Amino acid sequence: MPFIPHTDTDVKEMLAAIGAPAIDSLFDEIPASLRIQSLAGIPEALTEMEVNRLMQSRAQRDGRPLNFIGAGAYEHHIPAAVWAIVTRGEFYSAYTPYQAEASQGTLQLLYEYQTMMASLTGMQVSNASLYDGASALAEACLMAVRANRKSKSARILVPTTVNPTYLEVSRAIAEGQQLTFETVAYTPGTGTTAASAFNAYSGQDITAVVIQHPNFFGLLEDVDAITDWAHANGALVIAVVNPMSLAILKPPGEWGAKGVDVVVGDGQPFGVPLSSGGPNFGFMTTRMEHVRQMPGRIIGRTVDLDGKPGFTLTLQAREQHIRRSKATSNICTNQGLLVTAGTIYMSLLGASGLEQVASTCQRRTSELVAALTKVKGVKLAFAGPRFHEAVLQLDRKVSDVIEALASRGIIGGFDLSRRYPELGNALLVCATETRTDEDIAAYAKALAEVLK
Amino acid sequence: MPFIPHTDTDVKEMLAAIGAPAIDSLFDEIPASLRIQSLAGIPEALTEMEVNRLMQSRAQRDGRPLNFIGAGAYEHHIPAAVWAIVTRGEFYSAYTPYQAEASQGTLQLLYEYQTMMASLTGMQVSNASLYDGASALAEACLMAVRANRKSKSARILVPTTVNPTYLEVSRAIAEGQQLTFETVAYTPGTGTTAASAFNAYSGQDITAVVIQHPNFFGLLEDVDAITDWAHANGALVIAVVNPMSLAILKPPGEWGAKGVDVVVGDGQPFGVPLSSGGPNFGFMTTRMEHVRQMPGRIIGRTVDLDGKPGFTLTLQAREQHIRRSKATSNICTNQGLLVTAGTIYMSLLGASGLEQVASTCQRRTSELVAALTKVKGVKLAFAGPRFHEAVLQLDRKVSDVIEALASRGIIGGFDLSRRYPELGNALLVCATETRTDEDIAAYAKALAEVLK
Amino acid sequence: MREPLIFQHSRSGRSAVAQYPHGEKADVPAALRRKQPPNLPEVSELQAVRHFTRLSQLNFSIDTHFYPLGSCTMKYNPRACNQNAMLPEFLSRHPLGPDSAGQGFLSCMYELQEMLKEVTGMKGVSLTPMAGAQGEFAGVAMIRAYHKARGDLQRTEIICPDAAHGTNPATATMCGCSVIEIPSLPSGDIDFEALKKAVGPKTAGIMLTNPSTLGVFERRIEEVARVVHEAGGLLYYDGANLNAILGKVRPGDMGFDVIHMNLHKTFSTPHGGGGPGSGAVGVNQRLLPFMPVPVVGKEGDRYRWLDERDLPQTIGRLSAFMGNAGVLLRAYVYMRMLGRAGMQRVAEFSALNANYMLARLKQAGFDAAYPDRRASHEFIITMKRQAKELGVNAMDFAKRLLDYGFHAPTTYFPLLVPECLLIEPTETESKQEIDAFIDALIAIEKEALEDAAKVKGAPYTLPVRRLDDVRAAKQLDLTYQERSG
Amino acid sequence: MREPLIFQHSRSGRSAVAQYPHGEKADVPAALRRKQPPNLPEVSELQAVRHFTRLSQLNFSIDTHFYPLGSCTMKYNPRACNQNAMLPEFLSRHPLGPDSAGQGFLSCMYELQEMLKEVTGMKGVSLTPMAGAQGEFAGVAMIRAYHKARGDLQRTEIICPDAAHGTNPATATMCGCSVIEIPSLPSGDIDFEALKKAVGPKTAGIMLTNPSTLGVFERRIEEVARVVHEAGGLLYYDGANLNAILGKVRPGDMGFDVIHMNLHKTFSTPHGGGGPGSGAVGVNQRLLPFMPVPVVGKEGDRYRWLDERDLPQTIGRLSAFMGNAGVLLRAYVYMRMLGRAGMQRVAEFSALNANYMLARLKQAGFDAAYPDRRASHEFIITMKRQAKELGVNAMDFAKRLLDYGFHAPTTYFPLLVPECLLIEPTETESKQEIDAFIDALIAIEKEALEDAAKVKGAPYTLPVRRLDDVRAAKQLDLTYQERSG
Numbered sequence A, B: 001m002p003f004i005p006h007t008d009t010d011v012k013e014m015l016a017a018i019g020a021p022a023i024d025s026l027f028d029e030i031p032a033s034l035r036i037q038s039l040a041g042i043p044e045a046l047t048e049m050e051v052n053r054l055m056q057s058r059a060q061r062d063g064r065p066l067n068f069i070g071a072g073a074y075e076h077h078i079p080a081a082v083w084a085i086v087t088r089g090e091f092y093s094a095y096t097p098y099q100a101e102a103s104q105g106t107l108q109l110l111y112e113y114q115t116m117m118a119s120l121t122g123m124q125v126s127n128a129s130l131y132d133g134a135s136a137l138a139e140a141c142l143m144a145v146r147a148n149r150k151s152k153s154a155r156i157l158v159p160t161t162v163n164p165t166y167l168e169v170s171r172a173i174a175e176g177q178q179l180t181f182e183t184v185a186y187t188p189g190t191g192t193t194a195a196s197a198f199n200a201y202s203g204q205d206i207t208a209v210v211i212q213h214p215n216f217f218g219l220l221e222d223v224d225a226i227t228d229w230a231h232a233n234g235a236l237v238i239a240v241v242n243p244m245s246l247a248i249l250k251p252p253g254e255w256g257a258k259g260v261d262v263v264v265g266d267g268q269p270f271g272v273p274l275s276s277g278g279p280n281f282g283f284m285t286t287r288m289e290h291v292r293q294m295p296g297r298i299i300g301r302t303v304d305l306d307g308k309p310g311f312t313l314t315l316q317a318r319e320q321h322i323r324r325s326k327a328t329s330n331i332c333t334n335q336g337l338l339v340t341a342g343t344i345y346m347s348l349l350g351a352s353g354l355e356q357v358a359s360t361c362q363r364r365t366s367e368l369v370a371a372l373t374k375v376k377g378v379k380l381a382f383a384g385p386r387f388h389e390a391v392l393q394l395d396r397k398v399s400d401v402i403e404a405l406a407s408r409g410i411i412g413g414f415d416l417s418r419r420y421p422e423l424g425n426a427l428l429v430c431a432t433e434t435r436t437d438e439d440i441a442a443y444a445k446a447l448a449e450v451l452k
Numbered sequence C, D: 001m002r003e004p005l006i007f008q009h010s011r012s013g014r015s016a017v018a019q020y021p022h023g024e025k026a027d028v029p030a031a032l033r034r035k036q037p038p039n040l041p042e043v044s045e046l047q048a049v050r051h052f053t054r055l056s057q058l059n060f061s062i063d064t065h066f067y068p069l070g071s072c073t074m075k076y077n078p079r080a081c082n083q084n085a086m087l088p089e090f091l092s093r094h095p096l097g098p099d100s101a102g103q104g105f106l107s108c109m110y111e112l113q114e115m116l117k118e119v120t121g122m123k124g125v126s127l128t129p130m131a132g133a134q135g136e137f138a139g140v141a142m143i144r145a146y147h148k149a150r151g152d153l154q155r156t157e158i159i160c161p162d163a164a165h166g167t168n169p170a171t172a173t174m175c176g177c178s179v180i181e182i183p184s185l186p187s188g189d190i191d192f193e194a195l196k197k198a199v200g201p202k203t204a205g206i207m208l209t210n211p212s213t214l215g216v217f218e219r220r221i222e223e224v225a226r227v228v229h230e231a232g233g234l235l236y237y238d239g240a241n242l243n244a245i246l247g248k249v250r251p252g253d254m255g256f257d258v259i260h261m262n263l264h265k266t267f268s269t270p271h272g273g274g275g276p277g278s279g280a281v282g283v284n285q286r287l288l289p290f291m292p293v294p295v296v297g298k299e300g301d302r303y304r305w306l307d308e309r310d311l312p313q314t315i316g317r318l319s320a321f322m323g324n325a326g327v328l329l330r331a332y333v334y335m336r337m338l339g340r341a342g343m344q345r346v347a348e349f350s351a352l353n354a355n356y357m358l359a360r361l362k363q364a365g366f367d368a369a370y371p372d373r374r375a376s377h378e379f380i381i382t383m384k385r386q387a388k389e390l391g392v393n394a395m396d397f398a399k400r401l402l403d404y405g406f407h408a409p410t411t412y413f414p415l416l417v418p419e420c421l422l423i424e425p426t427e428t429e430s431k432q433e434i435d436a437f438i439d440a441l442i443a444i445e446k447e448a449l450e451d452a453a454k455v456k457g458a459p460y461t462l463p464v465r466r467l468d469d470v471r472a473a474k475q476l477d478l479t480y481q482e483r484s485g
């Protein structure tokens, strides 16, 4: 019996202790009419050896093509040490540290994580994770409604340069609570959002403004001006950032005169493999004044009976298991194991390592853009300063190009044409530090073939 | 500086404490004429990311062909749990348990291992590993010379059905101490060694007889008769066994009237990947009376100051670090980590699991033989009872066939023609539990193509 | 063993230099450039490895301890699931790569959807919710979307029993609903009369766990379904306790319209010190159009993501990509290894373990919350008597259990049972382990009789003594403030 | 935490059934069939995982503790080495597969040979020896083969300094040689006059470690080489201490004819709780024909194994296949990550750490065995004074260090220094860690002054107190005897 340790003797003794004639009688409170006898649609058990063969063949079918997409999930080098430690049973198979004394490993790690994320984003406090970047934005919007006591409108302004999926997720999650999301268009020539685009809303009751930086096109936004506009108009500012970019970019805590109010994003670039998009982890940091409005677990340092320091879940009165229908969020299980990866990653790289990675990503993307725009039929859409993504315009339907590249072992980028029809045949490309000169040359060569 | 934690401040403070002007001056006792300035032939450092790319490309070059060789190294399913635990830092990065109190994990595991191996082989005591099966045989021969006090000849009889490399290794290691190895031919028709083949040596001073069972051709030997012959002639018996076979075969401790004296073999089939042949682990078990002649580490259970049980290295007076030139062997570092794998493997499988694996291997090999001998130009050399290997005779030069199969992604077997010219174009094949019906069919199909 | 903070190991100018490229300088406009580096630790690779390895050793976990945390299904997480989910091809697959380059992965997801349908008796499954609570969100959002699509706009009330997990009411709120709480009877079943009174034209639906968090099966489930359906509401099944009934009875057959499954419970994906989970949702026919996207479809031999264009009435997306793909792969592997018969054994042996523990504890004089009921895969004992007579409460027992080498059961949940311990052994624990745990509870009760202070002072053998939670919440210390030297 | 024996978890009829196929029955003649199953544990997969995970936690290791075990070079084992050596293609490659199907692997091995040649200044390298001691065997066997090939049959004496590691004399014996021991001088250098007397027509060679196991560099090495060579002997270099001189001075340049390297020391492959290691050997021109096979050759673009047919004078094979291939892959990855400059830094920073520790300990009043010498990458302090004056010996210090969270240095080796601790910090430890260790030694000395019994009773905080080694050897208990129930 896979994974079941009972011997025949055990079963007999246990049934005797219960006073039940057979295991099946333990289900005798279930109405007989509802009972089923088997799960015919489930295949027979495989041994581990068989399942390994099966999964290897599935994996091999997908292979390991050369990847040039970012669009919210980034291929970075992951130090071998990260997952060797993350998958240690003591991290892997523990749960939420409800019994703090028996979970000091996880708790101390989370406290260290909170410290790192707060500092990286320039904020004062961090929670212990949300599901992913997109749902973290939704939670941030809900939080802004609670935190911005002066605003009654629950109106959130969102530039169209914010990841469109993030906006969709925010809508799906927050609209039930009557939030409304209004989009603010980017400047066609630059691909960035002019602060002046917000002027139409000046004087109105706006609860919060979202700024994604670098934006979905990989471009740097005028974060200071937008932040200041928002604060001047009584709105909170929610920053959506790629944490990797913060190694070189001014942290949201320093945007504008006062800094933003909430920072969210996806921690995936920090030691989390692409893995078809998950599990990643959403992060959220904020100012101390808003900490009681924050969703998710928070870890605090305290002392034990002997006065020695230790760590524990704190501010639990915000959470569903205490506050129930009045909780800041329904989140319970979060993405702890990925935070473990992220924390180890940040510890290995340090500020200088992250800066090197971020800088190299930027350089590599410049080189990619240079190589691809040499191909006939390819031009760069926006020329402004960027982090590590760029929008290209092709003279051919993007989805066809992507398929043709895929058959050459290259994942060529993200097709923008559905989300941004105004950009025509637009392709969002990305090169991280993992892409070599040869990789870039291989892409340029394949693209030239495809566009010939 | 990869792997070096020193900051500039550290270096300054440390040099000051030493009173040395520069790190280089720490080497000032080395004659200047000998000092070198650089290692020009060593390439520049790669980052981990770069080395990963390099190693992945090397690995991909070799791919994962379908394997049908055994010949001393066997592809078995390895439970995922085995290496997840083996590579835990506490096992992976510890060393020989010289400080027993700080190494109880390794020590207890080795004690458990000794118990399992002794029982599996039907002997009383086991050491904690030797390098591999071949060198373990060499050590067993040297041990036999020490243990067989009545014999003065240091003559060892070795059937030619013993793995020829094992014999070569034994010669290379033991001939320096004046042991002589004499070979005993197998019966041409059966591929096994007749007990009567030893009669020529009756009454002579023979130190030990080696029996490999199953033999190198995968066949079962007449172990009882040979063991009894040896004992009747004052020789000790050294059994060379595949530990997997012992799940279904009578253990060497029960061969003949008295059982053998020393058992050796390679533990690789127990949780150790093929990995180009190493690291594996050699095992050795023996009777209690010979324990002081045994080479290698041995772990004993004892008590601590409080009378509680604990484990420690014992009988160290046999070893090089105490006995120096009079030690039973020069072995120091052994194959501990692989023993860890083997112990976990045996624990997961248990006696019944091992029996299933061994039985399935035997069946699969029968099926393989049936499928391949249907191919024109292929016949089975020996028909007797076997474990999981078989000798085929082809109508073509074996090395050519092997190359042709390799280009079809199949590793077809071990070419016997150099070691056993009398067998003609002979190929030793093996199918373990990992080979499916489809694998076997694929081999038969490819072989038919090659031999067409 | 204690371990300093990683920041205390830090020294300026140090890092694991093999881990990143060198010599590039980013090109960032001055106004947008970071001025002060973040306060990240500066440690060597060995220091990081040693620090986090040591931290890990401070945890209890399934791999090291019996962990009978009720409602959490802390069963063995097979290592094969991790190994296969971490095959390099799966790890390196970009979520937005074309479907043509992901047929291997998509086939696993499709088959997982199919298996989950079979197990729950539902008609459609979406894998995208990232944990149970998000599955609940998806479920209630679908219920709301269903009513809205029918123009039935006033249905904004969600009924929850008082025993419900906190995520249930919290989810209702997130979906813009109000919560109507109905009591449980002393038998553990819900108060059917109260339910009848609660339903009406405002009823959007009811959220139920069955077996409930009280560790008992809701016996009148068919009537409950009838009442709610007749009132125009839908039934939501919180699948946190699916482990108890796998292959024995199916939520779809009980009359539920929508369900979430905690794959990190029933299907044994790791809990990871708090997550990730997966809260895949299943729906019956009428909710099919509303499923969150993406969902994997199969056309002939090919698999592809179905999205908003295929399901125009979808409640939308809940994550940037497709949810916790790596978790789903682990669940898929687990289900394939269990197989048809293995799934039923999950329910059988988790019930056997729970009922055995309950029987033995009752025999030893402990007070079962529902002494006349079968346990499901878990059950509740209450320490009300011990708290009153000995001054030793459920939390004291819990902390003392840690000293005995066992993780504590869930404490003080469900809220309606005073001084409760919710105990869930799971099917992967042996009788030996369970017996040892029972013996420990008995021993602690004896200790409490002899020396209550000793029990109240527990734990003694862990890295810290009992922690001051009040101080943690009052004197907030949420980040380490010193900069590294 | 203690953990029962795995056999105590065992119950008849249990096993991890997902791990093997079912239903086959072997076809074995009755006389050869096993009658009684072996006494292997019968446990579930979870029980096995939990047991061995818990056992692991009872170990000190580099990944958890500072481990300054002299002569063992317990440096950080980069995780990248393990990850790359465990790529599935490498793991599944059969050793006897055709060379054509192993070009990726063989290219790594070839380049490893080349790098080791460069590092040692030798002309040829064979990777096959499976640990240092087997490398020594190969080396001495080659020396003997060389003399024999020249008809110089009486050369059977191997000279070893008294400081030599036990494997050196043991190896000489295994090769059929006799051992001539020569003393060390109070300076730590070998007694050159004694050496001159020892050499002669029977001299096969000398085995030297340089820097020696006394932690100092043999300053007259050039003269030693001259004397031995002039007497017709060859010089064997025990590379256990190569870490100390990497990129600073090469054994080949010092005049050595043959060398083994402990890749598990200098090149940081894991020690694995006792092994595996790798004892690759390097030889100069005249010993090239005698190298153990196989060796990787390169012909044009192709790599192939060279065997007996290519090297007819080889001393033969030392392992069934090619040695510890997986260890070699790890060493290869490590060397590529270090690179040219990184190798020199190994020597520099291991020397810096050792000399710093020595300086601080001398300052604190500890007695260096060779106070006027530079430390190499390790050094010796002697507790003779403490043993005499306080009754607290080197072993007591070692055991008490464990309580302070440090693995002990090597104790009582080399044998010629009384009450010695041989301390090797390695280059991967930080000044902080080293300072903490020094502080601990100082603190223990203070404890010893105040309460010697306390130190003698150590350790107190480990899974066991001090163990009775005498009883272990007298009342042999080498296997667990009870059968599982």
Ligand SMILES: Cc1ncc(COP(=O)(O)O)c(C=O)c1O
Residues within 6 Å of the ligand: A331, A332, A333, C071, C072, C131, C132, C133, C134, C165, C167, C168, C209, C213, C238, C240, C241, C262, C277, C278, C279
């Ligand atoms: C009964 C019940 N419902 C819902 C949940 C919420 O699931 P999750 O933690 O995955 O969000 C849980 C578990 O924590 C639970 O036990």
Ligand SMILES: Cc1ncc(COP(=O)(O)O)c(C=O)c1O
Residues within 6 Å of the ligand: B331, B332, B333, D071, D072, D131, D132, D133, D134, D165, D167, D168, D209, D213, D238, D240, D241, D262, D277, D278, D279
């Ligand atoms: C100086 C010295 N020589 C030889 C050896 C033997 O090496 P191994 O243990 O790898 O056989 C060692 C290490 O144990 C050593 O320290």
